[in-house]
Amino acid sequence: MIIGVPKEIKNNENRVALTPSGVVEMKKHGHEVYVQATAGLGSGFSDEEFQSAGATILPTIEDVYAIAEMIIKVKEPIEYEYDLIKEDQLLFTYFHFASYEPLTKAMIESKAVCLAYETVEKGRSLPLLVPMSEVAGRMSIQEGAKYLEKPEQGRGILLGGVPGVKPAKVLVLGGGVVGTQAAKMAAGMGADVTIMDISLDRLRYLDDVMAANVKTMMSSEYNIRQEIKTADLIVGAVLIPGAKAPHLVTRDMLKEMRPGTVLVDVAVDQGGCIETCKPTTHNEPTFIIDDVVHYCVANMPGAVPYTSTLALTNATLPYAIELANKGWKKACNENPQLKPGLNVVKGDVVYKAVAEAFDLPYVAVEQYLQEEVEA
Structure with a gap:
């Protein structure tokens, strides 16, 4: 198969979807x-x-x-790329369709095959x-600590405090991979941390290991x-997974926060779980509403591209090789x-949460995979 690796053109996105090591593995096949x-x-790999x-x-x-049968990327295509995508071309990248309708409709019109990193499932x-959630979870505390500083219009509080002065209070909403990594990082810096989740079993586990x-x-x-x-x-x-995040912090709640409180919404690329958060960039990462600092960068791991690229490609490469070896239909039939x-196949939305997000027609993916079985 012919594999294409374009340069990421999203603002300050310095990751790359394949490393030289990955190229060697692809060539072996x-x-x-x-x-x-x-x-x-941007990730430290030269031509x-x-x-x-x-x-x-x-x-x-x-x-x-123009040349590739499969495009491997890191972030979703942006508007400039829409017209470059060919019918039947396989795109393997993060899409986060449910948070952005124009992208969804553009991929439908392209009649390409869109296989999203974020909805590949292994058990639960x-x-x-996971690897980018680990990076983003840890970064959320690193960035949050920075924006708590007074020059950044935060409260002017040191996350870990000092002897005789209480540390900052950190509230983590969600006990999954991002939340666990955020809590671990904040705890390591000496903060007073509270982590919330709706699963009592998950809370019991976190209580044991934190x-x-x-x-x-x-x-x-x-x-x-x-x-x-x-x-x-x-x-x-x-x-x-694959759906828009629920709003746990609503607009009216900002009035109850102290001036200089910092909000970091790691779920912003899935619509955000903080109602007032809208995607920002590394160039202009924050904005302020009601004296509350909002950090809502949609590609946080892009700021640490060397670490992020290696972490991501460690996870994606085996799947990319399987797709290249077998083609997307056979690979998806044989690997659950x-x-x-x-998510989107040849003009049809085949992932239910995406269809529901924009009230679009839904087609069961089995319709396409059955063709391979019958062939």
Whole structure:
């Protein structure tokens, strides 16, 4: 198969979807790999390294899309890329369709095959979302601590405090991968941490494994309203696979927070679990509403591209090789983990949560996979 790796063009997105090591593995299986010039520079990989691994370097993004049967990316295509995508072309990347209708409709019109990292499932986990959730969870505290500083219009409080001065209070909404990593990081920095979830079993687990300065609490609107009154940093870490995140912190709750409180919404690329959060960029990461600092960067891991690229490609490469070896239909028929990754196929929405998000017609993915079985 012909594999294309375009350079990411989203604001400050420095990750790359395939490393030179990944190119070597693809070549072992007989595939051709075309990489856009300078695609890996942001992550520390030169064109020469890709060439040494066996890739062909192409000068433009148009060249990569034109030649490739499968495009491997990191972030969803942006508007400039829509017209470059070909009918029947396989796109393997993060899409987060449920949070952005124009992207969904553009991919429907392209009649491409869109297989989303974030909805590939392994048991009850999302193996291609986990590594970036780990990075984003840890970064949420790193960035939150920064924006609590007075020059950034935060409360002017040191996350871990000092002897004789209490540490900051951190509230983490959601006890999944992001929330667990955020709580772990905040605890390590010495903060007073509370983590909320709706699963009592999950809270029991977290209570067992977390440090002594992490408390668990059942998530409810009442409890959230009580906790936000004294929280210094609030991290939104709630995810519903493939669907829009629910609003746990609503507009009216900002009035109950202290001036300079910092909100970090890690779920912003799935619509956000903080109602007032809208996607921002690394160039302009924050905005202020009611004296509350909002940090809502939609590609947080893009700020640490070396770590993020290696973490992501460690997870995605085996699936990418399987798709290249077998083609998407056979791979999805034979690997039940890949099947739920299909979101849009040849003009049809085949992932129910995406169809429901925009009231679009839904077609069961089995309709397409059955064709492969019958063939």
